[in-house]
Amino acid sequence: MAKKAFPLSKVxxxxxxxxxxxxxxxxxxxxxxxxxxxxxxxxxxxxxxGCVISGRNYSFxxxxxxxxxxxxxxxxxxSSQVVGCGNTSGELINKFEAFGLxxxxxxxxxxxxxxxxxxxxxxxxxxxxxxxxxxxxILEVVKAWTNPAIKxxxxxxxxxxxxxxxxxxxxxxxxxxx
Amino acid sequence: MAKKAFPLSKVxxxxxxxxxxxxxxxxxxxxxxxxxxxxxxxxxxxxxxGCVISGRNYSFxxxxxxxxxxxxxxxxxxSSQVVGCGNTSGELINKFEAFGLxxxxxxxxxxxxxxxxxxxxxxxxxxxxxxxxxxxxILEVVKAWTNPAIKxxxxxxxxxxxxxxxxxxxxxxxxxxx
Numbered sequence: 430m431a432k433k434a435f436p437l438s439k440v441x442x443x444x445x446x447x448x449x450x451x452x453x454x455x456x457x458x459x460x461x462x463x464x465x466x467x468x469x470x471x472x473x474x475x476x477x478x479g480c481v482i483s484g485r486n487y488s489f490x491x492x493x494x495x496x497x498x499x500x501x502x503x504x505x506x507x508s509s510q511v512v513g514c515g516n517t518s519g520e521l522i523n524k525f526e527a528f529g530l531x532x533x534x535x536x537x538x539x540x541x542x543x544x545x546x547x548x549x550x551x552x553x554x555x556x557x558x559x560x561x562x563x564x565x566x567i568l569e570v571v572k573a574w575t576n577p578a579i580k581x582x583x584x585x586x587x588x589x590x591x592x593x594x595x596x597x598x599x600x601x602x603x604x605x606x607x
Numbered sequence: 608m609a610k611k612a613f614p615l616s617k618v619x620x621x622x623x624x625x626x627x628x629x630x631x632x633x634x635x636x637x638x639x640x641x642x643x644x645x646x647x648x649x650x651x652x653x654x655x656x657g658c659v660i661s662g663r664n665y666s667f668x669x670x671x672x673x674x675x676x677x678x679x680x681x682x683x684x685x686s687s688q689v690v691g692c693g694n695t696s697g698e699l700i701n702k703f704e705a706f707g708l709x710x711x712x713x714x715x716x717x718x719x720x721x722x723x724x725x726x727x728x729x730x731x732x733x734x735x736x737x738x739x740x741x742x743x744x745i746l747e748v749v750k751a752w753t754n755p756a757i758k759x760x761x762x763x764x765x766x767x768x769x770x771x772x773x774x775x776x777x778x779x780x781x782x783x784x785x
Contacts, residue, residue, distance in 0.1 A: 442767030445644050447625010464784075466623050469647035471659055471741050479657060479743070481649055508780055516783045559737065563649050563745070565657070586764075586774065589620030591782035596764065597775040602686055604769035605694045606642075 432533075435548065435573040440476040441607070443502060443548050443575075444468060446596065448584035449511055451501040452482070453532070453540045456491035460532055460541055462524050463488045464515030466587045468500070473607065476570040477555060483564050487519035492566065496554040497538035500568070501546035505583045505595045510545070512591075537572045547579040610711075613726065613751040618654040619785070621680060621726050621753075622646060624774065626762035627689055629679040630660070631710070631718045634669035638710055638719055640702050641666045642693030644765045646678070651785065654748040655733060661742050665697035670744065674732040675716035678746070679724035683761045683773045688723070690769075715750045725757040 467481040510528040532541030542549040556567035584596045645659040688706040710719030720727040734745035762774045
């Protein structure tokens with residue numbers, strides 16, 4: 430992946446529209462990657478992302494122990510990989526090999542970037558107080574990368590029960606929002 | 608609005624793709640409505656929604672006191688109203704009148720539904736422990752409504768700085784996810 434550092438102050442613009450993401454972790458058991466849609470921005474800078482990772486996921490224990498992960502944002506070209514990672518468990522298979530995803534070393538965390546994804550956000554757990562009750566991790570994005578070759582990324586958005594939609598054309602409105 | 612009760616067990620399918628929403632509240636000061644994109648599903652059933660509402664918003668105090676709100680999901684036809692509600696403050700104007708949004712009585716909360724929105728979720732605050740530190744409210748959806756006339760709602764998704772995209776065509780993938 431031709432990757433370029435992306436300003437932390439603009440990370441919200443990647444996650445705010447609600448894309449399906451892949452989350453990677455790396456522990457003593459090896460690496461894992463899971464598919465996820467339950468996340469929200471919580472602060473602009475440093476960027477905080479709240480994120481539900483169920484205790485049923487193989488990644489859960491690794492994230493809890495290492496307190497590090499990468500949020501990778503795939504585009505529609507990776508649909509089959511996204512669905513594959515969601516339908517299987519890292520307890521049984523190596524998902525990177527099974528689905529042809531290429532792990533790349535990150536700069537600040539032990540979890541890998543995914544070379545095929547257009548954006549990769551290196552994260553550390555900033556607050557785990559809501560994990561026991563809600564499986565809710567508050568992550569701080571400590572380094573962000575995007576692939577400068579991809580101008581209008583067509584992200585995937587899950588609408589339940591295997592129905593997805595693809596991000597449509599971007600357009601401007603006279604919003605004063607950040 | 609021709610509104611039809613929507614099963615609470617499927618509410619996640621409305622919010623998971625990350626639409627821009629309008630949030631209404633109603634207190635002694637009157638009603639207010641604000642534009643919001645920082646939300647995530649946290650549980651399927653009863654549906655829990657985590658949601659950041661900054662203390663800078665006029666709605667914040669009303670929500671904190673009444674512990675009730677409605678999450679309304681607009682479609683692209685309401686773009687100018689969505690941007691208008693985001694650019695202004697309920698402290699200065701009545702946004703329902705200013706932008707031609709029609710409040711309708713909800714069934715279980717004091718905050719109003721918005722007749723023009725294709726979905727309306729009546730919510731009560733379930734957990735406010737993260738409000739002081741993160742402005743993060745955990746809401747339980749206690750009643751949900753959709754407009755059965757709208758089959759493929761073209762929701763808005765904010766990409767920062769007034770850039771939006773519209774939900775594209777839905778399609779199926781062989782996901783085993785809920």
